[in-house]
Amino acid sequence: MSVNNEKIIEIKDLKKIYVRGSEHIHAVDGITLDVNKGEYVAFVGPSGSGKTTLLHLLGCLDNPTEGSLMVADRMVYCENKCMNERDLTKLRRELFGYVFQKFYLIPTLTVEENILLPFAFYQKEDAHKNAKHLTEMLGIAHRLSHLPKELSGGEMQRVAVARALINRPKILLADEPTGNLDSKRSAEISGIFQQLNKEEGITIILVTHNHHLAESAGKMVELKDGKLV
């Protein structure tokens, strides 16, 4: 594992409080954490402990209530000040790839179009070359012209991974990427993540209930009630 000590994500005293009527839910309750470049981190913990919320905060998909977040030396949130929407979008394009628990493929688009979806919004060099490389690596090259509904769950997840990686992200965020898959498919995805981390040096942060997947990560971070254990 090629982990160096260069920090790619730094969070300090990060909080996310949901207000539902008079009830305040501290979904993320003061977490301070660094992730280094090339690290492979797994968030584990009981349901409702705030894993998904934290992942979304790290991925700049959600705004924290308090605390600060720095990604690749850029201040994203600090003392209630937030990067503007435009810069946030650019940051997401440049740094992040997301894999969600439900694959969220666009049902009307083919596998190939789904993978290339980000380029409907912006251009990037050698997109097609990268697509070819990814689909071969993920074993879906023969499925490019199919619609998502014609794929198995494992194939759909691999398409979602390919889409997350098409922009050559520095950080891959995955929320229970094996949640809908059987153990054989889970092992496949686990293998792919390890390969991506080792061979391409991509920083991976994932949330999982799957022990095998969590153990394959270099670092396990346990949460409970919005706090690190």
Add this chain to the structure above:
Amino acid sequence: MPSLFGIAWKNLRRKRLRSMLTIVGIALSTWVLVSLLGFNQGYENSLNKDIDNLGFQVLLTAKGCPYEAATLMLKGGTGLKYMPYSIVDSVKANPQVEEVTPMLMQVVFDPNKGESGGVTAFLGIDPATYPKMKTYLIFEQGKWFDKPEAMEAVFGYEAAELEQREVGDLYLLPESDVEVTVVGVLKRSGTQDDGTIFLPVRTVQNVYKLENKITSIGIKVNKETDLAAYEEELYKLSDVQVVSMAQVKMTISNLVATARVMVMSIALIAILIAMVGVMNTVLMSVLERWQEIGIMKSMGAMTSHIFKLIWFETILLTFVGGIVGSVMSWILATVTDKLIRSVLPYSPTSALVQIDVLLALKAIGIIMAIGLISGIYPAWKAAKIRPIEAIRSTDGEL
């Protein structure tokens, strides 16, 4: 490489039936709109053509004479009032007058017509001047009469069909024992002349004992003449009534304006319905795709991309609907014509609804503009979806 436009197109095809129904709604609105615009331009043209086809700007009739032939026929000719032939000369004396043509309308009862008889109208004309004014009258067969008192007749297209006469046939003038020879049959002109039987004015005078009498005079003045002033002057002649074609035009236009307001309101309602339809369809599709749109945003879509994506959908819907509606209105133009004719107080003879490419383009433009306006809300709604909310929730909410 997927494009925004391609994504929008594929999304519309996802809910085929819904998209189709929306398009049908837009097409219907376009049909109403095109027909209305076509009516606006067709009616004016058609009315002007009718009046210009009269060949004269002023019609002089005997006082109290109803100037609509239809009214004459209904009354069985009893309303006819005559003027002395000598008026023709006094009118001609004015240097502003370019051409004058005397006419003698005669309506008689024909016991051989139909099952229980009917009225037939003759128009006595002057073969020397009348054809010059009515240059649009073209012969199917034959020609005008030779002499001012020839025992000859020219049939309008429909009159010839009704009476089953061709050139060379004889025709017995009702209420007399005189036979005339048919020397000409006119082509269809789309005017009142189609139903008329023309005789030389002298022949009508002789046969029906109306020596030196006429019912009206058509007057054509030269271009420099101030019509209003000239009409005033005509009133100096005793016992005449001046019917100015410009006046007739005005009266009819006023009547039509009322009808137009009604048709406009219908069009407006149609447009509103289309608008609500488009908004509903697009809004539904936004709400159903809440998560998809959130995902697109997390994949690097800017607010403007989502706005465009949804807008493309409304553009596509209204464009296709607009084209379908325009083609439909073009195909159904005759039906629309009849429909409008049935609500109008007076309709000119030629096409009421005139549709051309420019007009269709205009209507499509209007419909698309309306589509774009109704697309703003759904597009804005979609554009401000925050990725995180979408990913967490299943469906959008209003």
